[in-house]
Amino acid sequence: MKKQLLCAFVALLSLMAKTAFGQFSKPISVGAGAGVALNFTDLANVEPKLAFYGEADYLITPYLSVGLRGEKGTLAGNGYDSEFKNRYFAGNINGKIRIGQFMGHPDNYSYYTLEANTLSRILSNIYVGAGAGLVKNRINRTTSSFYKDYLENNGGELFTDLGEIHFVVPLNIGLDIPFGRTLYGPQWAINVNYQHTLTTNDNLDGVKNKSNDQYGFVSVGVKYALFNRK
Template identity: 30%
Template sequence: MNKDYTFVQQAPNYNTLKKRYLALLLVLFTVTAFGQSNFYKLSAGGGGGGTYSFTDVKQGKFGFGGYGTLDYHFTPFITTGLELQMGLLKGGDIINDAHNREFTNAYKSITLNAKFRAGEFTDFYYSDFLNYTKGFYLGTGVGVISNNMNKIVRYKGTYTFPGKDKSTNMVIPLNVGIDFYFPDGWGDIRYTFNINYQANVTIGEGLDGYNDSVNAGIENFNPDIYNFLSIGFKYSFGPKGLTNKTIR
């Protein structure tokens, strides 16, 4: 006597489906979390370095300056913020300058800067080189500089060099530099060591205190510029944001 056997596949019960669903969620959460990191949205810092002037006084000189910053982080690698700077700008030589001009400018400036770092655009997690250079940045901004000549040669014989001992000009900073990041005990980026090169283009004739015209036999065509090479430190704090970059 032959018997027919019919196999009926039993549908998974509720507990089985629940376990599979939770396992899938766990995998998705793990993958997502692996590609995300927290970052602090505020940072403050300061530093110092050397200045060098390029003005209508042909011979530039080295001076020194210091700065303080307060930045807001849109992402770990895109920031905007205020920079306060002060120091000495020097140029000329009363003996060797063709017009016997010399100045020392005890300046102060405040600028609003934006900076864009390489880490925003590179997948640095799998490359040591890209990871080491993820803090490389370019930036620019706008602000004002207050000039105060605490030393300046105003006379050559009977001729008086025109210009102001105190003035205010618009300044455009151009920044290139690199940040090196250091985590705190929780693995979040808390400390930053910075190297920055800044070229500051001024709109006006106040940087060297002279405002001569070509009629006086002194060329005065180019904008006044000073460079500032600095090192500094920043401390990150405040509310946290979330980025899809895994920062290490």
């Protein structure tokens, strides 16, 4: 699975580069930002922690994109006289679709972006998305004897691999607020995003119990469109 995902990452990067230099009317955007990571794990008392991201998206249409995203942050929580801190790394391939895809905008996007009012442009850039990726754990934990006994009596356990890499599914909802118009679209955008990440196991906090761990990431960032027509 890990080898297949790595090959997919490389293939997508190659496709994005080849297409971008061949068709400037379908640009790549790059972005970066920061926010707060929130754990939804067995140790469920949440301690919000800082996280960062960087991304690159290829626009198939002005409102449909595929891209790559990397994250670095910390998940932390406590409960049952126990606590954990996971300084994680994550990466994913994702797709996003924006409301503008369904708003019946004219085919000539050059005219639309020059004439559209601000409200229409903002509403057009509300999006949802989903993807697939990997998370690399770096977990430190302190577990009370009481909680260890509780886990043993209820079918749970403590993970011994605190640096595991595992598969995740990120779900996104967000908004791009564009500014700086060009013939094809905005040159810049402020991005507000919530990403909810589902895991395929129960090891974001080093504790295995009844259900898989999840985490959320609320972020604000800046995006810049490359290869736009002027």
